[in-house]
Amino acid sequence: MTLSRRAFVSRSLALGCSAAASPFLTPVTFASAPGDARLVVIVLRGAMDGLDVVRPYGDVALKAHRPTLATQPFEDLDGFFGLHEALSPLMPLWKSGDLAFAHAVSTPYRNKRSHFDGQDFLENGGSASSGDLTAGRDGWLNRALQSVPGAHAKTAFAVGREKLMLLSGEAEISSWSPDGALDLSPQAELLLSKVYERDPLFHKAAMQAMELSDLTEGSGMSARRAGRAEALAGFAGDRLSEDARIAAFSLTGWDTHANQAGSLPRALGELNVAIETLKARLGNAWENTLIMGVTEFGRTVRENGSRGTDHGTGGAALFAGGAVNGGRVFGEWPGLGASDLYQDRDLMPTRDVRAYAAWAMAGMFGLSPSEIEARVFPGLDMGKDPGLLA
């Protein structure tokens, strides 16, 4: 017995040869669609350094805190903030009012500065009482989806191989990775569906895999590292230009503990590609689109001993798309003076990043503030409308 004669991975699973009709190939139609607004949430895993990306060069204290990072080139935004050079391809969007940021934002997660707990909080949204996660450990975007009128299983897409807590929960969603096409005979589908019937986890994944294989077949997309952001955003953009209204995926590479001037541009480059790809694939739907880039927390105000930054608190969020009231940096600036910092090390958060997400859900999908404060972000005080949407 040898493994080497033929490449066994490249084969499709060709079980059986009966041509019996498969229930999974029936075209599906939807009675109602939930409006025209499109929302894309990009989770920036690893803690993006908001102070480097949207750099408060107008704050006199910045240079002392960041002797090397603050001297890197940038594009002026508004006379106080500058945009990291690696995001300069997005300047046309800033000028046309399709790009905005919120600064000095954070979730209520504090102190331990753990990526994993911070990301869980960001995606879960937190519970009202304990300052911890909600009991169901579901995602706020899924809870929001439950209130979107006319939403169905194809309204929201989690894109990529990972399971996104952000979109998991009671509302049916779809998930798919652009490199996961599957070629099954109808009979094989039938048999598989039976074997999986008693195990809901396997059953659900298999049913979606079979159905969604059709969507990517022949498109030749590959999610290799170089094209990962493009593949994720491209798949999301294609779905959103059809029936889908909400999509989420994540980009990594933000944990810049060392040599940040070298490592951050790579992550920002992927973010550029993601936004530009979304814009291209969305076509006219771009006008009704909001892309929200959020991260678990910010990074230390002071540069560390290895030209990088460590885990912090306050950070920045990005908003792009035709639906954005752009060309501005939202938020109240806390300052970088010694007494302004949180625990003498981090940017002091002046607004809960969830408030921006909450007002976006209200404006785009018609959710009422009371509904949002009760169910989507339990216990959140949404405060005043920041005017994020155009």
Next chain:
Amino acid sequence: MSVPETLLAIRYGFGTRPNEARITDPNVMLRQLRQTDPAERRFPIASLKSRAALLETRRKARSDKKDGKSGAETAEKRAAARLRQQGLADIRATFQRAMTSKSGFRERLVAFWADHFSVAANGPVLSALVPDAIERAVRGNIAGRFPDMLQAVTFHPAMLIYLNQVQSVGPNSRAGKRRDRGLNENLAREIFELHTLGVGGGYTQTDVRQFAELLTGLSADKSGFKFRPGIVEPGTKTVLGKSYGAKSPSLDPIRAALGDIALHPDTARHLSRKLITHFVGIAPPDDWVETMARAYLQSGGDLMALYGALLGDKKALSLPLNKVKLPFEFMVSALRAADIPATALDDISVRDVRSKLLEPLTAMGQPLFRPNGPDGWAEAPEAWITPATLAARLRWVGGLVDEVLQDTDPRKFLDATLGDVASEFLTFAVAGSESRPEGAALVLVSPEFNRR
């Protein structure tokens, strides 16, 4: 109490192999950990010295190339190719050991602790170093004491590079003042959060800072671990309420602190919870955790005592199969079920290692040696069975069946593979399949085979 005859192999090993004796007594499984394993000698992992030599050759070729020396470009390509070969040899040996070891439990424990101390093999340097960290620091202490494993991993160049310790400089040290460099608290934080106390453990930001100061001096050079007295932050440091320090820079206070943290009750509970979660897949019950933590602490951090207390609870030995096999576990157990000898991997080409082992693992969500971050691979079953990753499992099984399971009787295959763990329903479906390969494929894609 009777233990299902295939359960120990499925839950604590890499599944069954036809004609291999089945172990139903957990004590036998524990005893095997103390015995030597022929598979380790048969499929060796290259030494740190030879890995360091490969990296040094590459470094030198690159610097020659910068200086415009003739022939440097070819030398650099050759060095890069040899590093790639080393990487593929590491992957192959990892598969081969898991496929043949008489003690599947040891192989699974090595994977567990390697994951506990995750170093993502990003880039050529870490790719070359990670397999040595697993071999020497983790496997070398697999049936020993946790404090020893913690110290060995913490001092390993792979960890020191991955979590930025090599860039951390005591701000008040000689070098810190001269070069205006400072602390990097990444390793200190992750030791607390991931390797010992757990994120819920009783430590503060101040402890992280003090511990980071204490760890200054740990570094690496081209031949391996190196202690650099010139970057040690002077003075005593207080970590978790205890002060550490020495008159002159030395490793002793670092060793002492690591030893104390390893034997902290929060560490005992954190490790116990992780073992239960990983192997049994239930929310860890408090009484079980306490029993394990006590066994661990009373024995001074003896891992054998900890494993014994894990296997001593009846929930450890009973159904249902709560967990989903990680892609590596899934592939190895399928290769074992198909009775493919490890020697079949001896002479497969570089291209086949990639296309048959590495790429499928990646498509299933587990690029070997390269988890997303220092917290390692996810434990939740939901993380591993998504439409895309399940599709990748199906595709790979399709190929395996095409290649090697065309003529297998699926009923015998099911019995030899899953035994009494197979549901009646699966037995019925397999017996009723239209063709032999179809039946064999059904076994390998079934929830029972994909769970443990």
